[in-house]
Amino acid sequence: MLKLLTLLFLISSVSYIDRINIAVAGKGLMEEYGIDPVRMGVLFSSFVLGYALFQLPGGAFADRFGGKLTLFVALIWWSVFTALTGVAGDIALSLGFSVLPFLVLVRFLVGAGEAAAFPSYNRIVASELPEDKKGLGMGISIGGIGVGAALTPPFVVLVMESLGWRWAFYLSALLGILLAFLWWVSVSEKGSKKIEERGNFLQVLKRKEVWFLTLSYSTFGYIVYVYYSWFFLYLNEVRGINLKESALLSMLPFVSLTAGSFIGGYMSDRLRERFGLNVGRVLVVVSGMSLAGFFILLGGASEGNLTAVFNLSAGAFFLFLSLGAYWALPIEFSNPNAGKISGIMNTGANLGGTISPTLTPLIAQSFGWQNAINFSALMAFLGALLILGCWKR
Template sequence: MHPHHSTDHDSPPLTRIRWVILGLLFAISVVTYIDRVNISVTARQMMPALGLTDQQMGFVFSAFVIGYALFQIPGGWLGDRWGARIILTLALLWWSVFTAWTAMAPASPLAGWLGIMGALALARFLLGVGEAVALPNFNRVVTDWLPAGERGLGIGIAIGGIGVGAAITPPVTAWIMVNFGWQTAFYLSAVLGLGLAVIWWFIARNHPLDHPWVANRTANQNTGTATTTGQASSPAIPWAALRKTPTVWWLVLSYSCLGYVAYVYMSWFYLYLVNVRGFDILRGGVFASAPFLAILIFCPIGGWVTDRMAARHGLTAGRRQTGMAGMLLAGAAIGLGAWLDSPYLAIASLSLGAGWLYFSVGAYWSSTSDLSRTHAGSLSGLMNMGANIGGAISPTVTPWIAEQWGWPLSLGTAALIAIIGGLLWLWIDPEKGLAQEKS
């Protein structure tokens, strides 16, 4: 018997409230990417105002990703141990504070001690520490609230908020920056996060049967239906099992490739349009939203597709076919866009590349739940740490390659990395489960 079959009877009861919870995750996802992407737009004013070079700004970008990568596993473990309701609330409060602090850091005493670049880097590092909690806990929530056949769609919807947050951020932040100064963009996004923390705390619960809006929760509890997340049964991170499960490490490596490519869009795409393709600040902001609109559309579609493919062909084939197709098509579209002369055709091709990249996301994240429902938070945190190791390299390496050999080769490198990530799916087999949990 395959391990995922052994846990099917623990699937949560179907409730309409699960769509409300998914909607809240979508909203949190929007805010995380507003807080993450706004600095790539405000950099246009920040760099000359604060005397920072491209390489120095790349270091500031990377500081966020380093904090984000380092705290993925602890963030996922906290959700497995204590539940996503309290952990996501605290994380929202934390990262909202450090979003606001990004605006204050250059004029703070820290700038006198660490320099402006050092103060900004510290603020962004601590912002990354807070946001590291988000996606692993999204996966914890999806695992606890949705049955196995909906988890690809569920995580696709939740992470699809990236598309909205990152799409609206360039034009809105550019408009705020031009009219009210770059600092205001950070203060406003911090207020959004604080408000959402309050809403999440009052509406969310760790499991459907804990929710007061679920009318039949008492009856289900009396019949012995599972009511808790993985934290009750085994909160420890299963390091021994991880070492014996090659699929986990192929997932991490493949998702690292996705992370490298994703951060090219998060960090440099707006500045690429303005500085390389010749768009002005406001038009560049509008066109910089195109890849993220593609993400909004492709991410939930990819999640739905991987669920359907898994139901039809089995977990391994369903996840592998979706994940590989998304990554390979992303590489092809980015490679084409890198060399097109027309800026508009280049934007279209590069935007499709971002869409296909996130088409594969549902396959990655649902694979961690397939491997172990109990440790879904910790496993997805480990996988996402890999993505952000790739992402920590990307913001600094991308402009360096462009400076040495030009932007076509820099973007072409990202395309090649996407293709490698797709080919690594040949070794990913979520159907086997974690080594210690095989039945």
């Protein structure tokens, strides 16, 4: 179990390096090709759109063929297109076309590849971990995103200053390809086998809990993509913190969310034992999302830069306190269909995430950055309310 969860943790880390490297390297890309913040938001959203549209196919593939093959193919796919991000603009110019559509297509395909990752995790955890470890297992597996997100700003800044912004994409892609082959040779078929018994998926879709879960997780996705897409640039451009300090300070929310993911997964398993299958998980989500909203509000209103970073980091911690519980709920609803249900749930998150990278700067342009952040807090409170639809003793 330890080897399996460690590899999933590492894949999560690399997936988020590949996902958000553009939020830091984007500064060089914007300057080179003259892309303004709103068009950059469209580019951010193109990844999320591809990621959202391929969640259910990715989950169905994982339920049908198992996690080992699914993750191997997906990791190779998104790594190749991550590397192409560095040259897509030049290819477009050499062909006499506009840069932005080419970049949008490439980032869409990166997202399509990454879409299979987390539903595959759910399939693996549903198959291999005992009932009292599933929340923790999902918390650990997906918790790697915090490490990847924390390492991305200093890693990308160092590469940009040494080799140029394109190399941030090339080296990120190389990490993914190496990890794909490590995954392939290290994991046995037992750890990724498919479940032969198939639940009635259409009956599962009729359950209101699946849709309340999806709607609640969509608010989670909205907030997460504000952090991923705009936190670094918010510190650098809005609060006037220099490039290197912004890179270091922008690590803090992502370190916090890793801790929140681990602790929340453990808590959801313990509360499940105490209060029952769904109630224990729901309690963790309600608590985490409510506290996240409170600290995000404080962060947006903070005058001091360090105080703002602290409060927004606390918001990230409590946001991800709910993560393991969110991802354990599809297993509770229908173990044989856990991959597909989690794919639907994560589609909701990424539809929210498709909106937020573009909507956030638009709100900021019209009403100021504090109100853009306040809107994220409102989404957290809404998510806490919606998850109550899954409350069932």
